[in-house]
Amino acid sequence: MPLTPERVEQKLRERFPDAAIERQTGDAVRDYTLYVPGESLVEMCTFLRDDAELDFGMLPWMGGCDHMPAVPRFETVYNLLSLSNSLRFTLKVRIAEEQPRVPSVVAVWPTANWHERETYDFYGIEFTGHPELTRILLPDDWVGWPLRKDSPLGYEEVAFTHNTPNRRLPSPSLKKLAPKKVKYRAQ
Amino acid sequence: MSDTPEFKPLRTLAPSTAPGELVMPKTADELLYEEVERGLLFTKVESMVGWAMNQARANAIWPLSFGLACCAIEMMAIAGPRFDVSRFGAEVFRGSPRQADLMIVAGRVSIKMAPVVRQLYEQMPDPKWVIAMGACSSCGGVFNNFAILQGVDKIVPVDVYVPGCPPRPEALLHGIMKLQEKILASKPEIGPIPRKRVLKQKGVA
Amino acid sequence: MRNETMTINMGPQHPSTHGVLRVALELDGETIVACKPIVGYLHTGMEKQAEYKTYTQSIPQTDRMDYISPMSNNLAFCLAAEKLLGIEPPARVQAIRVLLCELTRISSHAVWMGTHAIDIGALTVFWYTFREREKVLSIYDHVAGARMTSSYFRVGGLSRDIPEGFLERCEKFVDEMPAHIDEYESLLTRNPIWLARTQGVALISGKDAVAWGVTGPTLRGSGVNYDLRKNEPYSGYETYQFDVPVQSAGDAYARYQVRVQEMRESVKIAKQAIQRIRELGEFGPYRVRDFKYVLPPKEDVKTSMEALIHHFKIVAHGFFPPVGEAYSKVEAPKGELGFYLVSDGSSRPWRMKVRSPSFINLQALPVMVQGRMIADVIAAIGSIDIVLGEVDR
Ligand code: SF4
Numbered sequence: 001m002p003l004t005p006e007r008v009e010q011k012l013r014e015r016f017p018d019a020a021i022e023r024q025t026g027d028a029v030r031d032y033t034l035y036v037p038g039e040s041l042v043e044m045c046t047f048l049r050d051d052a053e054l055d056f057g058m059l060p061w062m063g064g065c066d067h068m069p070a071v072p073r074f075e076t077v078y079n080l081l082s083l084s085n086s087l088r089f090t091l092k093v094r095i096a097e098e099q100p101r102v103p104s105v106v107a108v109w110p111t112a113n114w115h116e117r118e119t120y121d122f123y124g125i126e127f128t129g130h131p132e133l134t135r136i137l138l139p140d141d142w143v144g145w146p147l148r149k150d151s152p153l154g155y156e157e158v159a160f161t162h163n164t165p166n167r168r169l170p171s172p173s174l175k176k177l178a179p180k181k182v183k184y185r186a187q
Numbered sequence: 188m189s190d191t192p193e194f195k196p197l198r199t200l201a202p203s204t205a206p207g208e209l210v211m212p213k214t215a216d217e218l219l220y221e222e223v224e225r226g227l228l229f230t231k232v233e234s235m236v237g238w239a240m241n242q243a244r245a246n247a248i249w250p251l252s253f254g255l256a257c258c259a260i261e262m263m264a265i266a267g268p269r270f271d272v273s274r275f276g277a278e279v280f281r282g283s284p285r286q287a288d289l290m291i292v293a294g295r296v297s298i299k300m301a302p303v304v305r306q307l308y309e310q311m312p313d314p315k316w317v318i319a320m321g322a323c324s325s326c327g328g329v330f331n332n333f334a335i336l337q338g339v340d341k342i343v344p345v346d347v348y349v350p351g352c353p354p355r356p357e358a359l360l361h362g363i364m365k366l367q368e369k370i371l372a373s374k375p376e377i378g379p380i381p382r383k384r385v386l387k388q389k390g391v392a
Numbered sequence: 393m394r395n396e397t398m399t400i401n402m403g404p405q406h407p408s409t410h411g412v413l414r415v416a417l418e419l420d421g422e423t424i425v426a427c428k429p430i431v432g433y434l435h436t437g438m439e440k441q442a443e444y445k446t447y448t449q450s451i452p453q454t455d456r457m458d459y460i461s462p463m464s465n466n467l468a469f470c471l472a473a474e475k476l477l478g479i480e481p482p483a484r485v486q487a488i489r490v491l492l493c494e495l496t497r498i499s500s501h502a503v504w505m506g507t508h509a510i511d512i513g514a515l516t517v518f519w520y521t522f523r524e525r526e527k528v529l530s531i532y533d534h535v536a537g538a539r540m541t542s543s544y545f546r547v548g549g550l551s552r553d554i555p556e557g558f559l560e561r562c563e564k565f566v567d568e569m570p571a572h573i574d575e576y577e578s579l580l581t582r583n584p585i586w587l588a589r590t591q592g593v594a595l596i597s598g599k600d601a602v603a604w605g606v607t608g609p610t611l612r613g614s615g616v617n618y619d620l621r622k623n624e625p626y627s628g629y630e631t632y633q634f635d636v637p638v639q640s641a642g643d644a645y646a647r648y649q650v651r652v653q654e655m656r657e658s659v660k661i662a663k664q665a666i667q668r669i670r671e672l673g674e675f676g677p678y679r680v681r682d683f684k685y686v687l688p689p690k691e692d693v694k695t696s697m698e699a700l701i702h703h704f705k706i707v708a709h710g711f712f713p714p715v716g717e718a719y720s721k722v723e724a725p726k727g728e729l730g731f732y733l734v735s736d737g738s739s740r741p742w743r744m745k746v747r748s749p750s751f752i753n754l755q756a757l758p759v760m761v762q763g764r765m766i767a768d769v770i771a772a773i774g775s776i777d778i779v780l781g782e783v784d785r
Contacts, residue, residue: 028716028735030475057602060721061747065734077732079719079747083602083616086623090719111605114755122439137432137784138334139299146333147440154333154437158326253405255412256434256781257459257540260503267522284405297784300412300433303404329452334437353540 003085005032033090038102045108056080059109064119068149073097104130122147245370251287252280255294258321258353262293270356284310295323296336308343319345322352404433411780427758434784442744446710455541458782461500463492464724466545472720472731473547476713484672486627491665494658499528500725501651508774512589548686549679566662590644594760594772604756608727613647615640620723644775685711710739750778
């Protein structure tokens with residue numbers, strides 16, 4: 001019998017009876033997603049990876065998301081893949097706005113290293129236990145967390161004549177500055 | 188008739204002499220003078236050297252092989268078999284900025300990359316030219332946001348802008364030909380630039 | 393005697409880093425002690441910008457991520473949005489998508505082969521592979537109107553129908569492609585210099601590859617048989633006959649063999665797709681008939697009031713997906729490319745996250761070159777086939 005996500009949830013609940021596990025609901029939640037508490041995240045991930053039946057050996061990606069007016073504000077998303085069962089499973093951790101902090105899963109899957117750095121770079125979520133939590137995509141001296149919803153896009157107005165007072169249409173006198181038309185191949 | 192276009196051949200023949208006009212045959216002396224004038228070029232030495240230098244610079248541009256994003260792939264395509272930039276003398280792509288005299292900024296310049304681009308430009312020996320290839324390096328293109336420099340002309344002087352996203356290789360070739368025109372029309376610097384002027388450019392004196 | 397290591401910097405401007413990758417290397421003589429890729433020199437803020445654009449407006453951005461295989465990127469985004477909406481395009485549209493994606497795979501692998509060979513010192517291959525790539529680009533030009541940044545797929549279908557003479561053109565290309573692949577192979581496969589530079593170089597075991605999240609030909613070159621087209625099929629791939637090439641050596645040469653074989657398999661799939669499009673009708677409806685989300689056909693707009701209103705609404709505001717989220721992935725030429733979309737019910741995505749294969753495969757570079765010679769770094773970077781536009785997004 002092929003492994004189903006329900007079976008994964010059942011096994012997880014059996015192994016962690018006390019943890020507050022909650023299935024994400026909604027009309028258009030297309031992937032099987034569980035909310036798990038941050039404290040037991042590393043243990044759960046190790047269990048999911050090492051269990052012979054589940055065998056979630058790969059972490060294809062993880063990322064963050066900012067649900068600004070909602071409380072708690074942030075969440076991190078972990079997409080797990082079991083190669084032997086061709087099954088995907090999604091875990092989510094909710095994170096509060098002050099001191100956003102979540103344990104790092106680099107010890108479970110080394111590939112989480114850059115993903116967590118990227119999430120830190122974009123959202124300022126701190127991953128405790130990460131070997132080297134620095135900015136990755138933005139310059140090191142960047143200030144702010146660009147993908148947070150309260151951070152602006154940084155739009156720069158296009159300079160047209162109607163919105164730039166000192167901009168003039170090219171005057172005929174500028175023609176003098178233009179390069180002379182020459183033939184560049186001697187005949 | 189106004190709607191028939193005027194026929195303009197590329198080279199017009201000299202107007203024939205009006206019928207009935209008497210044409211004097213040229214003397215042997217006059218023929219000799221014409222022959223001498225045709226074979227000789229009377230000019231100042233300086234302008235002739237300048238002309239020769241411009242010709243040399245325009246017809247052997249060495250671009251820096253430096254690609255940033257999508258446009259770089261089209262820049263590679265002009266070196267490929269179909270477009271073959273060596274027809275215009277610009278096929279020697281150099282890996283080091285110290286050997287190149289044209290920088291084709293092919294792609295979007297991020298804020299993180301901008302200092303690097305500027306440094307590469309400064310490492311190139313004079314005379315040097317810059318082509319901004321594509322919408323991104325000309326003005327930011329579709330990426331009007333926090334991460335992308337809105338036009339590479341904010342950090343280096345640009346000689347030719349090639350529009351497009353990405354420009355077709357033909358458009359880049361046209362840009363290179365425009366640059367050749369510009370080089371041919373420019374006043375070349377011969378010999379080392381006077382020190383006074385260097386200081387002035389740097390704003391010291 | 394003191395034992396000192398030297399740190400050297402490679403890039404961001406280096407002819408063989410495929411763009412603006414920077415690698416900091418710590419060397420002991422010529423042996424690599426530590427290798428640290430530094431990325432972000434092409435960070436474009438696409439994920440942020442997508443939050444300010446409607447779903448359809450985001451499609452052109454996806455072309456500019458992996459600019460060597462634009463169609464696969466379009467497909468991944470459209471599939472994610474379709475999953476969110478709960479619609480599925482007609483079979484004919486799926487066949488056209490499969491055909492174009494397989495042509496994309498051929499052209500992407502051709503570019504990879506040319507540039508990788510240049511890095512290693514074999515310049516000739518470049519002229520051959522770019523010849524075929526130009527043919528694929530003119531096919532794009534024919535069907536989408538742009539050579540590289542095609543933006544041809546739409547959520548729920550295509551931007552327009554395939555033009556006349558398109559299938560014949562594709563057929564001609566796939567018929568002559570196997571001979572060209574033989575040509576490339578005659579230049580490289582048994583070339584002793586090529587073998588010396590790639591065999592046993594950039595080794596990564598299957599176990600490491602899985603732990604580092606490596607996907608695509610790099611994973612299959614390490615003996616792990618996982619291809620999304622077979623294991624988690626999309627766009628009707630389960631109905632095509634093809635094999636997934638796997639090599640167990642885990643070195644740069646194995647990846648080369650996998651990619652060459654993949655090109656041959658792509659030719660097979662493309663032939664079947666052409667056949668299928670012919671069977672389903674060369675011209676026909678090319679979008680889902682669900683006017684809440686997808687533009688109605690032009691004839692309807694001109695004859696029916698309701699269609700006109702839908703057309704106007706979708707062009708002016710975009711469509712409004714239900715509140716929720718979806719992750720969808722395709723087997724792009726470089727590995728698993730996925731888009732994670734979160735919708736808050738408005739016409740713009742609340743969050744778009746890109747799972748880009750190059751970013752994750754590049755992370756395994758230190759594993760591949762640890763303790764090896766400095767010259768192998770070039771071969772390793774080339775063999776994992778990265779595109780910096782996708783690494784930095
Ligand atoms: S102009 Fe277009 S093709 Fe060129 S780098 Fe920018 S986005 Fe890419």
